[in-house]
Amino acid sequence: xxxxxxxxxxxxxxxxxxxxxxxxxxxxxxxxxxxxxxxxxxxxxxxxxxxxxxxxxxxxxxxxxxxxxxxxxxxxxxxxxxxxxxxxxxxxxxxx
Numbered sequence: 001x002x003x004x005x006x007x008x009x010x011x012x013x014x015x016x017x018x019x020x021x022x023x024x025x026x027x028x029x030x031x032x033x034x035x036x037x038x039x040x041x042x043x044x045x046x047x048x049x050x051x052x053x054x055x056x057x058x059x060x061x062x063x064x065x066x067x068x069x070x071x072x073x074x075x076x077x078x079x080x081x082x083x084x085x086x087x088x089x090x091x092x093x094x095x096x
Contacts, residue, residue: 006072010053010057014082017082017083017086020090021047024043024089027093039092039093046085049085056074060072
């Protein structure tokens, strides 16, 4: 898989995480005011991290091939960490 393909895949994953956050934000109205505010703050923080990772992925397209190996590892690690964080956040709102 080439650099462009990996970056495109990463961006698709980030878009999916953004969508999940957006979906749960609509459900926050059912919560109490204090919990809703805290949850929206955390969702905003996560969205900021997703946006930051998306910017890094876009900048990575311009990296030289010899640097790409290190950048790729960093991007993949960032995406995995974000996915885990978003899924953990969302687990608090799934019906049990």
